[in-house]
Amino acid sequence: MQPACVPLRLFQGATFRDVLRLSQPTRVYRDIQSIQAVAPVRLVVPDHGVPSEWPVWVVGVQQWPEINRQPVTGRPWQALRVDENTLEINTLSAVGQRPAGGQLIYLAPVDLISCTARMQIRDRPGGQLLLELGSGPGQGLVIEQAGTIRREISAVQTGALPAAAAVYDLEVTFADGSVLRWVEGPVTVSPQVTL
Template identity: 45%
Template sequence: MQPANVPLRLIPGTTHRELLRVMQPTWTYKPVTAIEASAPVRLTIPAHGITTDTWHAWLSGVQHMPELNREALRELPHRVHVIDANTLEINRISATGRNPSGGELRYQPPVDLTGCTLEMQVLDKVGNTVLTLDNDSGLSISGPGTIERVIGADVLIPSTPVRYWLEVRYPDGTEHRYWEGAITLGER
């Protein structure tokens, strides 16, 4: 598997915090049976199967509200919030006064990270390790398929070109490098 090449921009003296999502390669497709004309918009999708509070998903075929439709892997996904086993909410979109209907939800389920160890190496331009993050410092599993990365304001990153990689080691010994990329420093 080829790791995703994702550049990382850090601002010296500030804390960098982000969530990284690890998704299965298979897709889940669920019909949308109702869309509330509410703010935020709520979608009824019986037994949608999303097991985390917030996940990324795409919608297609929604009628009378084209801004809900997003083409999987060509457009950014919606951030959907789980209300219950049959209801999802997209907080940034209002359907007030609208009459949307139909459509299909598409998403890649989260990878089970139970018992995994995480490691991120930051390397200088000649390949020397200048920083390591792991489960005890800077990386944590914060939910199904979700890794939280925190690089503290006190961490010193050299101003020379640096790069990173982030790997997940599964309990069975399998290792996957999911992300790698250049690190650039912004101005404070």
């Protein structure tokens, strides 16, 4: 597997937080039973299987083309899981619309049960270790639900990094012992500005 190249921008002395979504290449297709004409819009999709805050695409909806986005070419919507049959897209209002039909498409999340993760920042590939995060309590990486890893680098940690270019990688160790480098990329550390 080729790791995703995701640049990382840090500011010295500022806390960094983000969320990584790890998905499989397998697409999941679910028919939309109904779209509620409310704000934010709610989609009724029986047994959708979507984790909370997961990227999804919607295709084939009639009488409301603005909601349709094609996988790969269209940016996904961020779906909030309301329950096992309902999703909400907070950035859309369906008030006054009469949408019908359609299909929900998403990439299946990676099963992270019993996994651990490690992220390292180095001054260059294979070079000096500048910072390491782990998935243990208080170590900066939190494995939450299917396919979700939250990253946090404290203000103290970013403050200790040199204001220079660096590189990082994030590896996931699975229950069977296999280790996959999931994400890597360049790191830009901007200097702390004092007023």
